[in-house]
Amino acid sequence: MTVTIAYLGPEGTYSQLAALAYSLDVEQRTGQPVRLMAMPTIPKAMQATATGMTTLTIVPVENSTEGGVTITLDTLWQLQQLKIHHAMVMPIRHGLLSHAQDLGAIGVVYSHPQALSQCQRWLEHHLPQADLVPTRSTTDPLGHLADDNAVAAISSEWAAQLYDLPILAHDINDHADNCTKFWVLKSDTPEVSSQDGQVTSLAFSLPINGPGALLKPLDVLARYGINLSRIESRPTKRSLGEYLFFIDLEISAHSKLGQQALGELLTCTETLINFGSYSVAAIEPNLSAAKARTKATQAPL
Amino acid sequence: MTVTIAYLGPEGTYSQLAALAYSLDVEQRTGQPVRLMAMPTIPKAMQATATGMTTLTIVPVENSTEGGVTITLDTLWQLQQLKIHHAMVMPIRHGLLSHAQDLGAIGVVYSHPQALSQCQRWLEHHLPQADLVPTRSTTDPLGHLADDNAVAAISSEWAAQLYDLPILAHDINDHADNCTKFWVLKSDTPEVSSQDGQVTSLAFSLPINGPGALLKPLDVLARYGINLSRIESRPTKRSLGEYLFFIDLEISAHSKLGQQALGELLTCTETLINFGSYSVAAIEPNLSAAKARTKATQAPL
The missing domain is CATH 3.30.70.260 (ACT domain)
Incomplete structure (x- = not known):
């Protein structure tokens, strides 16, 4: 039986990278095929599992720099029917993606507000002139990069590979140990309640x-x-x-x-x-295995 | 001596409305003139007071629906030299500002992520077709409204008056008691430390x-x-x-x-x-008095 996993899309997000790491593990352990489904928001990803549309959901719950992901906690309380099956802690390393020749040519930096916050000291120091513009995900703005060399986006090395974009600066997060904890959520059924950790x-x-x-x-x-x-x-x-x-x-x-x-x-x-009750594991994303599983060939939106 | 107050701008934000309410109170109590200074971010507003550029800062710290404003708490801890002088709790009533003839014509809704969250059920029910796009403040997107009738912004009645924009729907926040607590912050000097509450x-x-x-x-x-x-x-x-x-x-x-x-x-x-130690007061913004003090005549960026 195919295992379906809802995550905060579009393709190229850190949530997808966490979902891909979990998928590889499920396939190796159980032999069951896994299919990922990108959802537009965290509540919609969680509702997909609560309503039985997907087997499970993978959502961010806490970042070491920015703290709790409040929409995840609020939705978990409201739905009252999802259980935590597992937790994964993944390093979050941001890069500056742009077609610009150098940093001085960049006038605008797009990214998710959490990513902008996680890089704020780096941005103040290296791009004091740039306008910082919030987006819905770290992948949303990548479509703008091809049109304008003065534009940059904070995103992952994974998104850069997936959409074939140059990385102008690596590891620009202010805290080297920047990491995010993700929860694997399932609907609360008797079969599920035997979980332990x-x-x-x-x-x-x-x-x-x-x-x-x-x-x-x-x-x-x-x-x-x-x-x-x-x-x-x-x-x-x-x-x-x-x-x-x-x-x-x-x-x-x-x-x-x-x-x-x-x-x-x-x-x-x-x-x-x-x-x-569940177990917590540190994971290191495997970019080449992840890329082999996905089909993105052009920028989103 | 003129009292200067830093707040999260641009003109038309809820922070400005709170700062205007406080200004009127200071002028009535002390006779001192007050000048407001719009700052691009909450940390920059707080740094303006920490470095002596302004007498005080007014920042949001907690909303009844969305919880703590984490950037305010994090910056307060980092600066370690600002004291809380007073707290004000202000009702937050969002409106949908647009030149559209009716809700069916709206394809995009812009606003600050907290305002989008505070209206999410209303948006799902009345504008299921609309794309929700985050902005840096509730005032930032107002400049887009004149160019495109299919665009709306969630902002205050105050911003609608200030920039002369039509309100298509009033009080669209999901929780009628939606309110935000603001802190009045000053630098920590011996003169200040006598505060009480x-x-x-x-x-x-x-x-x-x-x-x-x-x-x-x-x-x-x-x-x-x-x-x-x-x-x-x-x-x-x-x-x-x-x-x-x-x-x-x-x-x-x-x-x-x-x-x-x-x-x-x-x-x-x-x-x-x-x-x-400080006192907490409920405030009700006085839009006509606020408007008499400000000079905005056109939409911001």
């Missing part, structure tokens, strides 16, 4: 807003000696000052300790969702 | 990453009965999984209890910054 992701709202309300769930975790590796607050969207909390715990929810802690958390939260 | 904003990093590391500072606050009205984590940008925490406390740091709690927090944090 060392990290558990939860989200909860609090019954009251008073001194110590957030302290109670954190105190439960501390008493069980469970490490909280991440906490992120998101607005409930009801009123300013009301939050949901997304937390990552270094324990399996299937362990005895994990089950006891979750039971206690239920008593001091309003709504508590367990998005699953 | 009911809310204190702190940021800290943790000495270790282990079970209960975050619990210790939160436990200090709970023991003193101090309510934590907000917690937001941001990456340290050193490595994935290392965070700073921005918290708002419902107490003055100048009170005896506040001073004792801050003293204890120093013992269980790595770096602790006190951004000041």
